[in-house]
Amino acid sequence: MSGLAKLSGVDISTVSRALNDSPLVNGKTKDHILKLAHETGYAINARARNLRKQSSQTLGIVIPVYPGSQQNLSDPFFLEMIAAVSQAAAKFDYDLIINLPNSPSEIAERRLLLSGKADGLIVIGQAGRIERLRSLGDAADRVVVWGGMIEAADYTLVGSDNFEGGRLVGEHLKNIGRHRVVFLGDIDLPEVELRYNGLMSVWKGDGADASVMHVRSSFDGHEAYRQMLALCEGAESFDAVFAASDVLAIAAIHALQSKGLRVPEDVAVVGYDNIGQAAMISPGLTTIDQNIKLGGEILVNTLVDKIAGNPVRATLTPTKLVIRGSTVGG
Amino acid sequence: MSGLAKLSGVDISTVSRALNDSPLVNGKTKDHILKLAHETGYAINARARNLRKQSSQTLGIVIPVYPGSQQNLSDPFFLEMIAAVSQAAAKFDYDLIINLPNSPSEIAERRLLLSGKADGLIVIGQAGRIERLRSLGDAADRVVVWGGMIEAADYTLVGSDNFEGGRLVGEHLKNIGRHRVVFLGDIDLPEVELRYNGLMSVWKGDGADASVMHVRSSFDGHEAYRQMLALCEGAESFDAVFAASDVLAIAAIHALQSKGLRVPEDVAVVGYDNIGQAAMISPGLTTIDQNIKLGGEILVNTLVDKIAGNPVRATLTPTKLVIRGSTVGG
DNA sequence: TAGCAAAATACAACCGATTGCAAAAATCAC
DNA sequence: GTGATTTTTGCAATCGGTTGTATTTTGCTA
Missing domain, CATH: 3.40.50.2300 (Response regulator)
Known part of the structure; x- marks a missing residue:
């Protein structure tokens, strides 16, 4: 900037104001300085500016x-x-x-x-x-x-709105006649708990011919895969899985299919997030889009x-x- | 920092040296200053430091x-x-x-x-x-x-080593007896071209009973999906797809399966990158790990x-x- | 053309650290 | 205890901009 000041023959304060498009500098002066700045490839030193302005953008x-x-x-x-x-x-x-x-x-x-x-x-x-x-x-x-x-x-x-997301999933599962739902995720996390609560709210006070089972898993796909395999080997029966994320849902589908279960005929699967891959796997993944x-x-x-x-x-x-x-x- | 200087009764230059663990300051002085810094929750101002040191870390x-x-x-x-x-x-x-x-x-x-x-x-x-x-x-x-x-x-x-990656894939496909390979990607990109060349190198001067077809697609899964659908509707026959990324490979599998083709029986599919999902889809995706x-x-x-x-x-x-x-x- | 207001520019302090050098204090040798 | 050395500390310049205020220049009016 002092270089520009010398080149243009004005004080560096004027150069500074010109580069910041201040109304305090004359139009012609401004143009001249900006031209020089462009020609010499000058860039304002962010470190100095940050210090003076008490901000780092x-x-x-x-x-x-x-x-x-x-x-x-x-x-x-x-x-x-x-x-x-x-x-x-x-x-x-x-x-x-x-x-x-x-x-x-x-x-x-x-x-x-x-x-x-x-x-x-x-x-x-x-x-x-x-x-x-x-x-x-x-x-x-x-x-x-x-x-x-x-x-x-x-x-x-x-x-x-995690509660609403869970509720939408619950409603959808109810609509397609699925009543024995596995919730795959860790409800100790606030976000996940809300999704779980939303899911549960659908059947609240509703003759209670529905059951929701919580299968705990972190957001790691491998863990979800193992949990689902274990679940399939157990005695519990279920016709739907609601996973706390698409990654978990994809892992769940993988586990189900490897156990010979068909998706969605035997088990419907719903994810959460609508990541890019959700539309690209087979079958396409029903999910919640958080925008x-x-x-x-x-x-x-x-x-x-x-x-x-x-x-x-x-x-x-x-x-x-x-x-x-x-x-x-x- | 000037605050710390006042508190400890030394010059700010000494405070600076103490906080940077300089050997120039007395051990006791240093300890005292560090203790005060800790108590008051002091953090060095990165903006000033960056300016002075001509670096922003x-x-x-x-x-x-x-x-x-x-x-x-x-x-x-x-x-x-x-x-x-x-x-x-x-x-x-x-x-x-x-x-x-x-x-x-x-x-x-x-x-x-x-x-x-x-x-x-x-x-x-x-x-x-x-x-x-x-x-x-x-x-x-x-x-x-x-x-x-x-x-x-x-x-x-x-x-x-993109060439080597392509070569490895080619060798693998050759080993499993696939000769009519679709290369899915855009060879105008240097990385992709190298993978393509590596693939081709396997059959070079090799009786030429192999054919490689280039199907152009950007790295967008949706585009790859459309291209693969179009390909399936055409007259060309093929028994393997080598996609320039796992995302493209996953899209390709989706397209193939939706056309009733089985993976890998009818068409083997190989991706590139070994992203987390590659192991989680069905079937698992053979791919190149770039580390x-x-x-x-x-x-x-x-x-x-x-x-x-x-x-x-x-x-x-x-x-x-x-x-x-x-x-x-x- | 003098006088005054408005516009444009220059001056200088400041942001908060780091660091070369000078000065003071502590340690040591004799 | 004195002088020489070594440690430790302080002083002051510096990094490169921004901005409040003072000063100069310009433009306008009468």
Whole structure:
């Protein structure tokens, strides 16, 4: 910038104002400086600017994937979420730092926020992170969490309507006459519990000729596969599986088919997330679409609002049932 | 930091040295300052430090996903790559900025590098980015590209051995007696062309009782699905499909099965990447494992070397065939 | 053309760390 | 106890922008 100042014969303050399109500089001067900047390939030094402006125009996204977090990094859901957040952030000229702590002891949240590397933080999933968030103090005002709506949360939550998602699945299964449902997932996770509750709500006070069985599994496909194999070898009978994610559902279908069970004739299978592969496997997977793209936008909008100091409330994104061959084909 | 200086009664230069564990400060002084820093929850201001040290301890990863780039953002391959790079970068205390330009005109490379937001850049895939990389001037010394090895590249390339991958697939297909192979992908992409050439090399000068047919498709599963349906409706007959990615392979299986063809009995299918889902669909997908985790580590190691000013050469990561039911089951 | 308001530019402080060098304090040898 | 050395600490410049305020220039009116 001092180089540009010399070249154009004005003070660097004028150069700065010109590059920032300030109305304080004369039109011709501005044009001249911008031309020089373009010719010399000048780029404003973000490090100096960040220091002076007390902002880094960067958001962070934290995706805890260590074993205890119950989240599974290879789940395409995360990629869609990253993409949605990245593109939403770009609209505000924010860059995105991605952080994948692989042990619970990593304190990425503190480091990124308090050092000023990120102006705000998006945390995907709340399992095991709640205490951590509480320890952030003031900086917690610049954090938004993606997760199921729970009462206990004293941080800003954005998430899809997990209860409604579960309810839609329950209704669909009821409509196609399936009554003995296996719920595959870990209801200790708030999001999953809500989906389970939604599912159960369909049969509440309803002659009770339906049974829902909880088969616990993390979001790891291999674990779900083993659990389903074990289930098939047991005595329990069932005619539907509702999995807490598409990855689990795909694993479940694999297990069922390897046991000679037909999907959907013998067992209907429903997933959650509507990842790209859901439409591409055979049979196509009936699933819940959380509208991740919209979710990412709301996460970013909410966070930007918080950074600006505006009060924000928790937000639910709409949820939609996508019916494919795994429940009504055959 | 000036706060800590006041609290501890020393100059901020001493505080700075203490926090950076410099041997210049007295042990007791250091302990005292560190204790105070811990108690007050002090974190070094990264913005100031970055400016002074002329470094941001941040790498960038650019994944072009606009239509012309031929890459498909929903491909789990990218998530595995992001994870591998992120975790490798963490070992060097680098953070990772992720950038997903969704139009070719976005000049993320220039912006991130020249502004100093990132110390170095990893670019995934070279399609359409070559000229862009050339325009970076000196900053190109801080860029590493993931892609197929091509002669024309005058930038640092890291990639798996795509030719060998294709060759392994060819050999496998030959071993199981498949001679009429459909290659599904777009050989205008360097990586894909190499896989194709590797495949072809198996039958070179070999009585020529084999035929390989190129069916062009981008990395979008839906496009591959349509292409395969069209192919099935045509007159050509074939007994194997080698797809340029697992996503394409899964789409191909879906298309084949919907046309009543059995996999692998009628058509053997091989993918590329060994994404998580490859083991979870029915039948399991035979595929090439590129060892993305290792690839990500090499990318980061190479980039860190380049940033330090060390000369580096292009690197190939090993490639491995993973055989599953889509070729030898049934 | 003088006088005044408005527009344009320059000056200088500041953001919060790091670091070379000078100064002070502590340690040591004799 | 004095002088030389080594440790430890402080001073002040620096990184490269942004921005409040002062100053100069321009344009306008009478």
